[in-house]
Amino acid sequence: MKQHILSLALFLRKSKRYKETKEYIRELLNGTGNPYKKYLDAFIIFLIITSVFILVYEVTNPVPLWLDYYDFYFVSFVFLIEYILRLWVHNDLSQYIVEEYHDAQFLHREFKLWPVLKYGLKEKLNYMATPAAVVDLLAIFPAYRPLRVLRIFVLFRVLKLLRYTKSINQFVEVITNKRFELLTLLFLLFFIVTTAGIAIYVLEERINPQIKSLFDAIYWSLITISTVGYGDISPVTDAGRTISMLTIISGIAMISFATSVIVSAFSERLIELKESRIIEQVNKSRSFLIICGYGQMTKMFFRQKKEKIDDYIILDKSLKRVEQARRDGYQAVQEDASRFETLSKFNVEYANITILCLTGSDVENIYITLNAKSISRKIKVIARVNDINIVSKFKYAGADHLLMPNQVVNTMIRTAITQPTMYKAIHAILTGKSVARIDEIHVHEGHTFVGKSVETLDFRTNKLLFIGIERDGEFIFNPPVSEVIQSYDILLLMGRQISLEYFKNRYAGGR
CATH class of the missing domain: 3.40.50.720 (NAD(P)-binding Rossmann-like Domain)
Structure with a gap:
């Protein structure tokens, strides 16, 4: 058994197709560079939305059998395959096994398979315990038809949108960055609600018929501090009304504080989010x-x-x-x-x-x-x-x-002083103010003039001046007519725009 697992691991590590397939799926599920990822995300979002819509629709309406099969089997099967693939690409057990085997050979010690498998499986279990993986797993449960109560787990499919909707992820990230301030605010909210609830319960439990338990007092306190004020419970004593006013003022202050924290967080991230969008847009090219x-x-x-x-x-x-x-x-x-x-x-x-x-x-x-x-x-x-x-x-x-701008500037200044006519001509050509211009032609394997000599191309007939060839980083100025054009050469030509375009269209086509 041990030898079979090792042989399989060695085979997988040597398999180029296995590595490419696993890397492709990892990039498709978790990366940003795969061009097909956006289509997969759109497909998963479509499955989530239709699944939740069917759950809401069947509360009061009979669902066609084919739609029921689509929801229970097709959607859940796709989510199951997605969950398995995410678990597969999270880490590579074969890599751990092969590394342990090579270490054992190098150190002349016994190859131990179980500790490596235990480590790799532990990493997969840690991934399965993450919130995103738990949501993915719960989203599969509605496929089990005998237990209708599991249909409620369809709602967990809505949480899968967090993985595929970037705007929601960015919102969660902003909130997470301000978790200290928000947790402090939450603790303060709990303290004020509890204190106000206990105070109103002690003051009005025997006087106010609407307050029958501590739960009623806590409920009134939470409704009051949130400034909702249903009116089903109201204080009847002056002390109770004073507590109510203080609670309302505290609620307004806490809402203002929470709003300012979130707004400031988004303001800080706004430029960063815009820049990320620019980078993502460029990466699509x-x-x-x-x-x-x-x-x-x-x-x-x-x-x-x-x-x-x-x-x-x-x-x-x-x-x-x-x-x-x-x-x-x-x-x-x-x-x-x-x-x-x-x-x-x-x-x-x-x-x-x-x-x-x-x-x-x-x-x-x-x-x-x-x-x-x-x-x-x-x-x-x-x-x-x-x-x-x-x-x-x-x-x-x-x-x-x-x-080297400094060297170019020095050369141009010296030329302008000592040879002004040449300077005017070169400056006119480089800036496009002259009738003639200099252009580069990058030779590829498919070009028709690969393997032809300079004499065969007959630049003069095309009213072009052939200046030279750059080949392997070296520039050959005014090469002999017997020089043969090779793939990946760069030809430097000078002439009118119409001549350059004609030459490119005539000779630069594929074979």
């Missing part, structure tokens, strides 16, 4: 841009970009700069992009991400690059470098491209 820092270079980038940029987000730790970016009409979030936790919020698994490190600090840009590459090597990082002496540090950090 397959490709987006993260711009770190809202300074002069970021403003110039948006001004130079002729087409509208939809999928982007600006990160800056300065509230003043974030507010300025929002006033300028851009999506900005107050976050420190150099922190690992900030960049890990983005969907790096399902999206192509480009990060522009445009902060004024080289150290901060290096930290952003390091964190981005530690999260995923697929993230493309373009970093700003102010000090040319630390270019090597950016390369060690993994930056894909470096922007």
Whole structure:
């Protein structure tokens, strides 16, 4: 038995399909990056709403047999499968078993299966005891038809909405953050209600026929402090009326205090919730841009970009700069992009991400690059470098491209002084004020000119100037006509817009 369980665990740990399936289901149930999660959530919410509607409808109306089967069997079966899957993905018993087996081999000791299974099952039992798991379990019980009393557990399906309705979760989270103030208020409420109830009971129990027990007095006190005042119990003595007035004043004060606590809590979270929505919206895109820092270079980038940029987000730790970016009409979030936790919020698994490190600090840009590459090597990082002496540090950090504005400015100033005509021409081309423009063509495997020589493409016929090729990080300027175009090359061309578009449409199509 022990050997069979170990063999199964080793097989599962080596199975790529098992790992991918479990990770996919975990992301589908608990994550935020899976694109199909929203459809699953909508489906579960639909089942909950229809199940509760059937419960309310059948109180006074006969329910069709097919609808009864749908409620008792289909809905409960779906909830059962969901509960089992959540229990399955909570932890991985095979991982614990394999780790214990490898440790035992390394230390030359006996492999003990039971302690590992006990630990893994204990973790699953701890999960089953959590409020969310208990609600999921109780939501399955109505499927047992012989005990009609279990139908009341359908109401627990309403509580499942807490898992799938984010607004409710955010409300609960805000209330939880203010639990100390609210618990203090609840204790004060209990003290005042109890004290007022006992006082009115002692003063009017023999005089007031409406107060026959201590429970009646506590009931009157709670109704009075809540300012509801049904009028079924009223004090008849001056002392009782005095207590009633003090209780009403206390109730108004407590309601005001509770309202201010909740409003202040939501005010504190309002900006954070808005920023979370922006990040979630960006994460839905397959490709987006993260711009770190809202300074002069970021403003110039948006001004130079002729087409509208939809999928982007600006990160800056300065509230003043974030507010300025929002006033300028851009999506900005107050976050420190150099922190690992900030960049890990983005969907790096399902999206192509480009990060522009445009902060004024080289150290901060290096930290952003390091964190981005530690999260995923697929993230493309373009970093700003102010000090040319630390270019090597950016390369060690993994930056894909470096922007050196100081060096570019010095070069342009020197060119403007010594060669003003060349400066005017280059400036006109780069700013789009010239008829001609420079463009990049990224060669992919499907392009028709892969494997063709430069001579075959005949750029002159297309009225284009072929400047060079970037290949594996090296730039080949004015390559020979026999040079063969390879996949993943970047061609640098110069010409009129119409010529560039014609060339792209003619040669860049798939095979």
